[in-house]
Amino acid sequence: MKYISTRGGMAPASYSEILLEGLATDGGLVVPETVPQLSSERIEAMRGLSYPELATEILSLYATDIPREDLAEMCAAAYRAESFVADEVVPLTPLDGQLSLVGLSEGPTLAFKDMAMQFLGQALEYVLARTDRTLNIIGATSGDTGSAAEYALRGKDGIAVFMLSPQGRMSDFQRAQMYSLTDENIHNIAIEGVFDDCQNLVKELSGDLDFKRAHTLGTVNSINLGRISAQMVYYFWAWLRATDAVAEAERASTAVSFTVPSGNFGNILSGHLARAMGLPIRRLVLAANENNVLDEFFRTGIYAPRGSAETYLTSSPSMDISKASNIERFIFDVLGRDGDRLASAWAELAETGRIDLTAELGRLETEFGFQSGTSTHADRVATIRDIHATTGIIIDPHTADGVKVAREHLEDGVPMLVLETAKPEKFPEIVFEATGERLGMPEHLAELLDLPQHVTEMADDAAQLREFIAARAVRSTIVPSAP
Numbered sequence: 001m002k003y004i005s006t007r008g009g010m011a012p013a014s015y016s017e018i019l020l021e022g023l024a025t026d027g028g029l030v031v032p033e034t035v036p037q038l039s040s041e042r043i044e045a046m047r048g049l050s051y052p053e054l055a056t057e058i059l060s061l062y063a064t065d066i067p068r069e070d071l072a073e074m075c076a077a078a079y080r081a082e083s084f085v086a087d088e089v090v091p092l093t094p095l096d097g098q099l100s101l102v103g104l105s106e107g108p109t110l111a112f113k114d115m116a117m118q119f120l121g122q123a124l125e126y127v128l129a130r131t132d133r134t135l136n137i138i139g140a141t142s143g144d145t146g147s148a149a150e151y152a153l154r155g156k157d158g159i160a161v162f163m164l165s166p167q168g169r170m171s172d173f174q175r176a177q178m179y180s181l182t183d184e185n186i187h188n189i190a191i192e193g194v195f196d197d198c199q200n201l202v203k204e205l206s207g208d209l210d211f212k213r214a215h216t217l218g219t220v221n222s223i224n225l226g227r228i229s230a231q232m233v234y235y236f237w238a239w240l241r242a243t244d245a246v247a248e249a250e251r252a253s254t255a256v257s258f259t260v261p262s263g264n265f266g267n268i269l270s271g272h273l274a275r276a277m278g279l280p281i282r283r284l285v286l287a288a289n290e291n292n293v294l295d296e297f298f299r300t301g302i303y304a305p306r307g308s309a310e311t312y313l314t315s316s317p318s319m320d321i322s323k324a325s326n327i328e329r330f331i332f333d334v335l336g337r338d339g340d341r342l343a344s345a346w347a348e349l350a351e352t353g354r355i356d357l358t359a360e361l362g363r364l365e366t367e368f369g370f371q372s373g374t375s376t377h378a379d380r381v382a383t384i385r386d387i388h389a390t391t392g393i394i395i396d397p398h399t400a401d402g403v404k405v406a407r408e409h410l411e412d413g414v415p416m417l418v419l420e421t422a423k424p425e426k427f428p429e430i431v432f433e434a435t436g437e438r439l440g441m442p443e444h445l446a447e448l449l450d451l452p453q454h455v456t457e458m459a460d461d462a463a464q465l466r467e468f469i470a471a472r473a474v475r476s477t478i479v480p481s482a483p
């Protein structure tokens with residue numbers, strides 16, 4: 001399997017190569033050259049596998065340049081019991097007749113980012129060791145990506161992490177989780193701005209090829225294809241578990257729908273790829289909060305990202321994103337995987353601030369299965385309260401956005417699986433507002449809030465950031481050979 005750019009200007013590269021690269025060299029995003037197809041028999045044959053075994057099976061279709069035994073070891077290490085609280089790694093919990101939660105928050109940082117990041121940490125260490133290289137990870141986070149990356153990469157040899165976060169826009173717990181780390185290879189930087197400003201800084205430095213090469217920069221934010229590939233696994237897992245009780249003859253024709261609380265369009269893009277591989281997914285329902293650029297896109301066919309001044313601070317903060325980088329990969333598929341058409345769509349975006357895909361609007365649902373909806377603060381509170389009252393289960397505000405929108409898209413006889421993207425303990429204020437219950441931290445994490453915090457505050461200024469990184473980047477002891 002080779003990987004190409006959405007804008008058509010990159011020589012095909014292997015999985016190990018793109019694991020270290022977020023953006024393609026031409027400014028596009030890397031995508032698999034073709035999508036592997038799985039027959040229903042082949043998917044059915046995976047039913048008995050454990051989560052790490054299933055991950056090996058799916059990822060071996062993408063990481064074709066890594067020997068299978070090595071991949072199996074990495075998956076076993078990534079999804080080991082010490083990291084994931086639930087035995088099955090990803091538990092399914094029924095809410096009512098049709099709705100179930102897919103539990104993606106059993107990892108060390110209590111959010112779904114661990115699902116991909118724990119694998120990526122293993123894979124990066126493996127690839128770097130094999131090629132005697134070092135890597136300086138630069139990333140932007142609105143909360144969960146950063147902590148998941150830091151917990152996956154802390155203390156790893158040959159890797160340093162430079163993580164940008166928007167000042168004052170994360171929960172106390174998210175800050176405590178990231179800023180309390182004392183590992184020497186972890187650098188937290190709080191930027192004066194919102195998430196999109198942080199992401200733009202990352203794009204600017206990653207787009208400066210000389211700087212990037214000099215300091216062996218890489219990214220692990222949600223455009224990283226290693227993460228997208230690892231996230232496909234739980235769509236397969238969830239479908240298999242949701243159909244365990246279905247009569248064997250009817251399984252292959254049993255489609256389920258997923259609702260995905262979305263921000264950067266990474267999670268749901270993995271669902272899109274799983275569906276393209278042949279997994280029986282009927283609908284992929286995108287749930288947005290008040291920052292609903294993507295809901296608008298799926299309802300109207302107009303993609304019009306907003307600036308940081310129009311990006312609201314909400315009570316589901318990990319979805320406070322108005323320029324979802326991964327949407328480029330989906331639009332690439334909508335435009336027939338044609339790099340020239342994609343490049344001109346992005347030129348249109350740069351010129352007019354929008355892409356008009358109204359001509360393709362029907363296909364977004366009929367061909368790709370997408371629907372969408374928006375949830376507000378009042379919806380989150382009402383949904384958390386209602387789910388608690390009827391089931392005794394407390395959900396987090398992002399998952400609540402998912403449940404709210406899922407309920408608007410139920411179809412008779414089609415199971416609806418809502419991806420649970422974080423644990424409610426991370427967002428105690430809204431849980432209190434909704435239920436009157438004060439959630440404590442899980443015991444093993446309680447003392448985090450009292451630890452000293454380590455963070456560098458910085459203006460939204462690329463020059464300062466360059467200087468900071470240049471002074472602290474890890475360097476290979478190997479002298480690169482002359483070109």
Ligand SMILES: *Cc1c(COP(=O)(O)O)cnc(C)c1O
Pocket residue numbers: 111112113144145222261262263264265266267268318319398421422
């Ligand atoms: C990252 C995140 C999201 C959004 O996921 P994307 O892949 O960016 O769409 C939703 N909820 C939580 C809790 C998250 O951490």
